[in-house]
Every structure is written in structure tokens, then in C-alpha cells.
């Protein structure tokens with residue numbers, strides 16, 4: 313669509329296809345730059361697209377408006393090992409409904425404030441904010457654990 317939008321969005325491996333606004337929410341539809349993916353089972357590269365079921369994730373706000381991204385969720389068929397695999401995008405954790413940077417931002421803010429307060433600011437329920445907080449906490453604990461193991 314416009315390289316300016318891709319530049320502002322600053323997420324790897326994707327481009328902005330359309331940009332719409334509904335009731336103060338910016339909605340960007342994204343496309344993946346790569347034609348295919350590497351099969352995680354046998355490392356064969358495949359471009360045999362089986363299906364695409366896009367999902368919407370929330371990203372950090374821009375220009376004072378909340379931002380939703382419609383991201384492709386592409387499933388490929390690998391002819392070499394005859395298995396189907398769903399592509400993962402590196403800026404959204406598996407099965408999450410928000411970008412990593414959105415969740416990291418909420419995690420930091422909750423530490424400075426409270427789950428209730430951030431929930432009010434973001435229009436999210438207590439459980440949603442707590443779910444995000446716990447997820448980021450677990451991810452970071454895992455990463456610290458992996459680094460420590462690597463050092464020994």
C-alpha cells in the first residue's frame with residue numbers, strides 16, 4: 313500500500329495492505345512478504361498454501377487511537393513429509409491476541425500502576441490484563457532460565 317505505513321508499523325516480514333478506521337480504531341490489514349515457509353518438521357521449504365484464516369490482534373495505539381492488526385494465519389502443506397504446518401509470525405506469540413510489544417508495554421505499566429488501573433485505561437477486563445501480565449512474566453522467566461543454563 314504505502315511504504316511509509318510499513319516504516320511506521322516497523323514489524324518484520326509483513327507489509328500493510330489496507331488501512332481503515334472504524335469508530336476511532338485504526339485497523340491495518342497485513343500481508344506476509346514471504347511466499348512460503350520452512351517446514352518445521354523436515355526443514356523443506358514449501359509454498360503450497362493450504363488455507364489462510366486471518367485473525368485480529370491488538371497492537372500499541374498510534375496517534376491517540378487504538379490499533380488492530382489483521383494478520384494472516386497461513387497453513388502450508390509440505391509434500392516432502394506430508395504434514396500441514398501453520399506459519400508463526402515473530403511479533404505475536406503463539407495463540408495470543410495481542411502483539412508482543414503491546415503485551416510487554418502492559419506488563420511494564422502494570423508494575424508502575426495496577427491491573428485495575430491499566431484495565432481501565434485500555435478498556436480491558438481484570439482477567440484480560442492479568443492474563444497478559446502472567447504470560448509476559450512466564451516468557452521472561454523462561455528466557456532468564458535459558459540464559460542461565462547456557463552459561464553453565
Ligand SMILES: [Zn+2]
Pocket residue numbers: 351352353354355356390391392393394395
Ligand atoms: Zn516437511
